Amino acid sequence: MKGVMVVLLFGVDLLVPFGSPSLLTLDDYPISLYYRDSRFSTVLWFRPPYCLYELWAAKTLHSSQIPRQAATIQMQVKLSGDNGVYKATQRFPVPMCSPTGAQSLALGDHAYEMGPALACLNDTCIKAVLPGRRYSIRFLLCNQDLTVLAATGWSRHFRTRDMPHDFRTMDVYFGGHSTEMLVVTALTSAAAFLLLGAAGLALVVRPP
Known part of the structure; x- marks a missing residue:
């Protein structure tokens, strides 16, 4: 009987690829605008997901196989009242864990842009970001093969500015x-x- 159990366990181990990345979900990960007024009619600017890579690396044994330079961040987006999930049209580099205190609040390489266009997850359509609408986002950490390693929970809704009357x-x-x-x-x-x-x-x- 013990021999049968050993064989079964060995068979299960063969089914799990050695060194496969593990998915980490962070429902309470904070997501916020880059600064309070970084809202436009068709664009929202968000703070990068600082330390997301480090949080994933600390909880997996496979981080050495996926260096920071090979990983990317994807931003997924949901429109209030729409059941569909979209994504930002660009992928973002993995940010350093600790932003410098002297970092400028000017929009630039440090902010992650959502808009003015979104794409379907299968890249078959483009959807415009509209004024006066509510959007929620989440960040995904992906490896070089676009496998998702870590995912944050969905943020609260952020509203784009209305067009001036x-x-x-x-x-x-x-x-x-x-x-x-x-x-x-x-x-x-x-x-x-x-x-x-x-x-x-x-x-x-x-x-x-």
Whole structure:
């Protein structure tokens, strides 16, 4: 009987691939915006999942087979009232565990962008992120074969900003110049063009 048990256990061990990565679920992992006002009509900016790789590595025996440089972060997204699950169109690098205290709050490489477009999980469709809608997200840690190693729980809902009701409330800038400056520049250019045209015409039609 003992011999039969040993054979059965050995057979089970053969069914489990040696060195296969283990999935870690973190339902209470904190997910927040990069800073309080990092919300736009079609984009939300989130803090990277700091230490997610380290949490997974501390709970598995296979972390040495998957170095940080080979892993990536995927952001999955759910729209309130929609049963579908989508994903950010880009994958993100695994962040360092401890962000520096002098890190700037300016949006850049440190923030993870959700929007302005999302993709179906099977990459067969594109869905736009819309103003005034509520979205929840979760982070997935994946290896080089896109196998999910760790997953956070779904976040609370984050709402995109509404579109302004009055175009005059929009703070629009083009290349560092306001709309009023652009109008003045256009009028000045038109006046200069007319003066140059008049001068050229006078030279052509002047009497001999």
